[in-house]
Amino acid sequence: MSVELLADKLSSSFIVFENELNGETKTDLHRIRRESMELFEKKGFPSIRHEDWKYTSLKPVLKHDYKVFHKGDQALDFSDIKKFFIHDIDTHKIVFVNGVYSSWLSETTHQGYDVCTFSAALRRHRDVTDRYFSKAADNSSAMVALNTAFAQEGAYIRMTKGASAIKPVEIIHFTTEEAGSLLNQPRNLIVLEEGSDVQIIERHQSLGSKPVFTNSVSEIFVHANASLELYRVQNDANTASIVDHTSIQQHRDSRVRTAVFSLGGKLMRNDLNIAFLGENAEAHLDGLTLLDDGQHADHHTRVDHRVPHCNSFEMYKGIYDGNSKGVFNGQIMVRPHAQKTNAFQQNNNIILGEKASVDTKPQLEIFADDVKCSHGCTVGQLDDEALFYLRSRGIPEHEAKALLLYAIGDEVIGKVRLKELRNRLHKLMAKKLNVDFQMEI
Amino acid sequence: MEILDKITKSDYKYGFTTDIESDKAPNGINEDIIRLISSKKNEPEWMLQWRLEAFAIWQEMKEPEWANVTYKKPDFNAISYYSAPKSKKVLDSLDEVDPELLKTFAKLGISLDEQKRLSGVAIDIVVDSVSVKTTFKAKLAELGIIFCSMTEAIHEHPELVQKYLGRVVPRTDNFYAALNSAVFTDGSFCFIPKGVRCPMELSTYFRINESGTGQFERTLVIADEDSYVSYLEGCTAPMRDENQLHAAVVELFAMDGAEIKYSTVQNWYPGDVNGLGGVFNFVTKRGICERNAKISWTQVETGSAVTWKYPSCILKGENSVGEFYSVAVTNNYQQADTGTKMIHLGKNTKSTIISKGICAGKSNGSYRGLVKIGPRADNARNFSQCDSLLMGDGCGSHTFPYIEIANKSAQVEHEAATSKIGEDQLFYCNQRGIPTEEAIALIVNGYCKDVLSQLPMEFAVEAQKLLAVSLEGSVG
Incomplete structure (x- = not known):
C-alpha cells in the first residue's frame, strides 16, 4: 500500500466517522475536526523533504494497510499483562485495548479530580473540552492535524484546584495479535488547575506481531503553581511505531518534569513542545534512548520562552548499537523581552554499532539579550581509559x-x-x- | 541610550566613491551579455562555452529561500555585469596606477606603497570586478608561484584553469555559484608549486565602486604537494542607496601535505540605520583537502546588509585538517547567516569550528553549520564552538548546527552559548577607571581573541579597529 492510498483511505474513513457521529457534527469541536482533516488533505503525510522530517522517513511505516476503526473490547487476562504495569504500587489506570477503552482493566476516578477517558469527558465535561481542545497542539503539523480530525478517544485527566493525586496515573495502550495492523490515534487532554499536582506514566504496548502505528497527541495545560511529572516508557515490539506530539502550556510558577525512555520499537518520533505563558515557571525535559538493530528514534523538542524569568533544563542521552539511527532536534526559542531566561540543553550520544548513525541539531533562537542560554552536544564512544x-x-x-x-x-x-x-x-x-x-x- | 544613538548615527567610514572612468556593460543578463563579457576579456572559446553552460544551468535554478534572512530579491536584469576602470594598459610599477585609484586605497587604509615596502604583502586589487594591479609578481615568479588575475590566468595558464575551475564548487552547486560561473569578470588566481613555501602573504582587495554593478569575482587557489600559502582578502564598498550584489566563488585545492590559510576581512557597506541600501553578500567558498593537507578559513564579517556565506572544507584525504574561525558582527538592520561545513570523508580527519557572533541594534545573526562524518571516516574528530553576544533586546541570534554522524569511531563535540556582556565585567572595568565604551571594546576583543589571533598581523590590527567601529557604544 502506498502513502497516497493510505491518505485516501483516511479521507474516506473520515466521512464514515462523521456519519457515525449523528448530531454531533454541528458542534464547534467537530468544526475543528473537519478543518483539521482539510488541512491534512492539503498537506499529506510529511516526507524527508520537510525540514522537520529531514532525518526520519515515515515511508516504511506508512506502507501497511492499517485498520482505522477499532472493534470492541478484546478479552485480556490481567496476569498476562501485569508486567507492563507498575504493579507493586496502587495506581489509577486508563487502559485501552486495540484503541478501545477497557473498563475491565481500568481504575478511573471522579473523586476530587477526574481520571477517565476523553470520550467520557466529551459527554460529561463539554465545557472543559471546549475550552482546551486543540488550543495547545501545533495543528500546522500534518500528523497533529490528522489526529485532531479523528480525535475521539484517549486519556482525560483534570486535576481540580489544589487537588493532589493520591496515586500516580498509568495510561496504557495495548494492541493484540487478533486486531491485525492497526492505526491508533489516541488524544489525551490533561489539565492541571491552580496548585494541583499529578504523576503520569504513559506506555504503548503491542502484544502481537502485526505492524501497529500510533499517532498520538497530548495537550497539557499546567496552571499557576501546579506541578506535573510525565514519564513515557517506549519499549515496544519491533513491529510497532509511534509518532507522538505533546504540547505543554505552563503558567506562572508551574513546574513540569518530563522524561521519555525510548528503548524499543521500529520507529519512535517524539515531538515535545513546551511554552511558558507565565513568569517563573520551570521545565525539565529528559530523554534516554537505547537502541539496537532496526530501531529508529527521533526526538524533537521545542521550548518557547515567551515571558521573562523562566528556566528550562534539557538532557537527552542516546546509546546506539547495531544499525540503529538516532535523531535529536532541540530548539530553544527566547522571544523578545523574555529577559532573565535560563535555558540549558545537553545532548550526548554514544555510537556502538558499525552501522549506527546519529543526526543532531541543537538550535537556539534568541531575541533577548539578558539571558543565559547554552547547548552542548557530543557524539563519541566509551572512554577507553575508563574501560581499561x-x-x-x-x-x-x-x-x-x-x-x-x-x-x-x-x-x-x-x-x-x-x-x-x-x-x-x-x-x-x-x-x-x-x-x-x-x-x- | 545616548551612546546607542551615537552608534546608530556613526557613518560608514569607507563610504566614498572614486571618480574613475569606467567601462560598463548595459544592465541585464542574457547570452549576449555573457558573450560581451567574454569578448571584452578576449577569452578563449572553451571559457565562453563554460560560461554559457553555467548560464543555462542558472536559468533552471530557483533562488534559495532556506536561509534565515529576509531581503528584497535582487532584480537580475537591473544589474550591470561588467564594469572596468578605463585605464586598460598593462601596468608594470605602482607609478603607473591611476592616482585617483591610489587615493582610494589610501583612504581604505591600504597604502600599496607602504604595504609593499613594509609588510611585503603581494596585493591583487579588484575594483569593480577587474583586477587592477598585482604587486610583487616578479619576485613570486622566481619561486614558480603564479599569482595573477583570473583573466590573465585564463590566457596564460589555461591548462591549470581548465583542470581546476568548477571542481570544488561545480556550476550546479547553487543558484549564486551558477550565476557567478556565467558572469564572473575577474578575480585572483594563485598556484603554489610543489614544496614551495610562499614567502609572503598574498592579498586581494575587493571594492565595488560603480553603482548598479554586481561584483562577481572568482578566486582559485591551488597549493601543490607540500606547499604553503597564506591568502588574505579584504572587501569594501562605497555608500549607495540601492543594494549592490556581490556573489563570489572561491575554490581552494590543497594537495597532499599542502596547507592553505585563507583570511577574509569583509567590510562591505552595511546599509544605513534604517536598513536602506547595503551590499548583498552571497558567497560560496569551499576547499578540498587531499592527504595530510590543511585548510584554515578565518573570517571577520562586519559589513554587508545581508550575508550568506559558508566557507567549507571537504576533508577527502587521510589525516587532513579543516579549520574555521569566524567573527560576525551585525548592527542596525544587518542580517548574517553564516557558518561552515566540515565534510569528513577520509580517515583520521580533524576539524575545528570557532564561531563568534555579535549582534546589536535590530540585526539578526545566524550560525548555520554542518559537521558530517561519513561511514568511512574512521577516527574523525570535530570540535565546534559557536557563541553569540547580544547587545540590546532588538536583535536576534540563531544557531542551526547540523551534526550528521555515520561512523562509530567519530568524536564530535559541539557547544554554544548566548549571553550579553556581563554587568560585573563592565563594573570591574569602570571601577578601575576604564570608560564603558572602552571597556566594551576590551571585552569584545577578548571575546573574539580566539579568532583574531588566527589572522595575519596586518589584518588583525585592521580587524580590531573594525570591531571597535562597528560596535561603537552599542551597549547603553
Missing part, C-alpha cells in the same frame, strides 16, 4: 562496557522521582545491556 581501569580490576569487557553505559543511562533514570518506575527502568536497562548486576536497587 575497570578491566584492570578484573571486570570482564562486556560487563565493564555495560557498567559505563549504565552510568550514562542512570543520569536520566536517576532523575525519575517515582521509585518503583526508577527500579523498573534500571532493570530494563540492565536487560537491554544483557548483564545482571545482581544488585538490589
Whole structure:
C-alpha cells in the first residue's frame, strides 16, 4: 500500500466517522475536526523533504494497510499483562485495548479530580473540552492535524484546584495479535488547575506481531503553581511505531518534569513542545534512548520562552548499537523581552554499532539579550581509559562496557522521582545491556 | 541610550566613491551579455562555452529561500555585469596606477606603497570586478608561484584553469555559484608549486565602486604537494542607496601535505540605520583537502546588509585538517547567516569550528553549520564552538548546527552559548577607571581573541579597529 492510498483511505474513513457521529457534527469541536482533516488533505503525510522530517522517513511505516476503526473490547487476562504495569504500587489506570477503552482493566476516578477517558469527558465535561481542545497542539503539523480530525478517544485527566493525586496515573495502550495492523490515534487532554499536582506514566504496548502505528497527541495545560511529572516508557515490539506530539502550556510558577525512555520499537518520533505563558515557571525535559538493530528514534523538542524569568533544563542521552539511527532536534526559542531566561540543553550520544548513525541539531533562537542560554552536544564512544581501569580490576569487557553505559543511562533514570518506575527502568536497562548486576536497587 | 544613538548615527567610514572612468556593460543578463563579457576579456572559446553552460544551468535554478534572512530579491536584469576602470594598459610599477585609484586605497587604509615596502604583502586589487594591479609578481615568479588575475590566468595558464575551475564548487552547486560561473569578470588566481613555501602573504582587495554593478569575482587557489600559502582578502564598498550584489566563488585545492590559510576581512557597506541600501553578500567558498593537507578559513564579517556565506572544507584525504574561525558582527538592520561545513570523508580527519557572533541594534545573526562524518571516516574528530553576544533586546541570534554522524569511531563535540556582556565585567572595568565604551571594546576583543589571533598581523590590527567601529557604544 502506498502513502497516497493510505491518505485516501483516511479521507474516506473520515466521512464514515462523521456519519457515525449523528448530531454531533454541528458542534464547534467537530468544526475543528473537519478543518483539521482539510488541512491534512492539503498537506499529506510529511516526507524527508520537510525540514522537520529531514532525518526520519515515515515511508516504511506508512506502507501497511492499517485498520482505522477499532472493534470492541478484546478479552485480556490481567496476569498476562501485569508486567507492563507498575504493579507493586496502587495506581489509577486508563487502559485501552486495540484503541478501545477497557473498563475491565481500568481504575478511573471522579473523586476530587477526574481520571477517565476523553470520550467520557466529551459527554460529561463539554465545557472543559471546549475550552482546551486543540488550543495547545501545533495543528500546522500534518500528523497533529490528522489526529485532531479523528480525535475521539484517549486519556482525560483534570486535576481540580489544589487537588493532589493520591496515586500516580498509568495510561496504557495495548494492541493484540487478533486486531491485525492497526492505526491508533489516541488524544489525551490533561489539565492541571491552580496548585494541583499529578504523576503520569504513559506506555504503548503491542502484544502481537502485526505492524501497529500510533499517532498520538497530548495537550497539557499546567496552571499557576501546579506541578506535573510525565514519564513515557517506549519499549515496544519491533513491529510497532509511534509518532507522538505533546504540547505543554505552563503558567506562572508551574513546574513540569518530563522524561521519555525510548528503548524499543521500529520507529519512535517524539515531538515535545513546551511554552511558558507565565513568569517563573520551570521545565525539565529528559530523554534516554537505547537502541539496537532496526530501531529508529527521533526526538524533537521545542521550548518557547515567551515571558521573562523562566528556566528550562534539557538532557537527552542516546546509546546506539547495531544499525540503529538516532535523531535529536532541540530548539530553544527566547522571544523578545523574555529577559532573565535560563535555558540549558545537553545532548550526548554514544555510537556502538558499525552501522549506527546519529543526526543532531541543537538550535537556539534568541531575541533577548539578558539571558543565559547554552547547548552542548557530543557524539563519541566509551572512554577507553575508563574501560581499561575497570578491566584492570578484573571486570570482564562486556560487563565493564555495560557498567559505563549504565552510568550514562542512570543520569536520566536517576532523575525519575517515582521509585518503583526508577527500579523498573534500571532493570530494563540492565536487560537491554544483557548483564545482571545482581544488585538490589 | 545616548551612546546607542551615537552608534546608530556613526557613518560608514569607507563610504566614498572614486571618480574613475569606467567601462560598463548595459544592465541585464542574457547570452549576449555573457558573450560581451567574454569578448571584452578576449577569452578563449572553451571559457565562453563554460560560461554559457553555467548560464543555462542558472536559468533552471530557483533562488534559495532556506536561509534565515529576509531581503528584497535582487532584480537580475537591473544589474550591470561588467564594469572596468578605463585605464586598460598593462601596468608594470605602482607609478603607473591611476592616482585617483591610489587615493582610494589610501583612504581604505591600504597604502600599496607602504604595504609593499613594509609588510611585503603581494596585493591583487579588484575594483569593480577587474583586477587592477598585482604587486610583487616578479619576485613570486622566481619561486614558480603564479599569482595573477583570473583573466590573465585564463590566457596564460589555461591548462591549470581548465583542470581546476568548477571542481570544488561545480556550476550546479547553487543558484549564486551558477550565476557567478556565467558572469564572473575577474578575480585572483594563485598556484603554489610543489614544496614551495610562499614567502609572503598574498592579498586581494575587493571594492565595488560603480553603482548598479554586481561584483562577481572568482578566486582559485591551488597549493601543490607540500606547499604553503597564506591568502588574505579584504572587501569594501562605497555608500549607495540601492543594494549592490556581490556573489563570489572561491575554490581552494590543497594537495597532499599542502596547507592553505585563507583570511577574509569583509567590510562591505552595511546599509544605513534604517536598513536602506547595503551590499548583498552571497558567497560560496569551499576547499578540498587531499592527504595530510590543511585548510584554515578565518573570517571577520562586519559589513554587508545581508550575508550568506559558508566557507567549507571537504576533508577527502587521510589525516587532513579543516579549520574555521569566524567573527560576525551585525548592527542596525544587518542580517548574517553564516557558518561552515566540515565534510569528513577520509580517515583520521580533524576539524575545528570557532564561531563568534555579535549582534546589536535590530540585526539578526545566524550560525548555520554542518559537521558530517561519513561511514568511512574512521577516527574523525570535530570540535565546534559557536557563541553569540547580544547587545540590546532588538536583535536576534540563531544557531542551526547540523551534526550528521555515520561512523562509530567519530568524536564530535559541539557547544554554544548566548549571553550579553556581563554587568560585573563592565563594573570591574569602570571601577578601575576604564570608560564603558572602552571597556566594551576590551571585552569584545577578548571575546573574539580566539579568532583574531588566527589572522595575519596586518589584518588583525585592521580587524580590531573594525570591531571597535562597528560596535561603537552599542551597549547603553
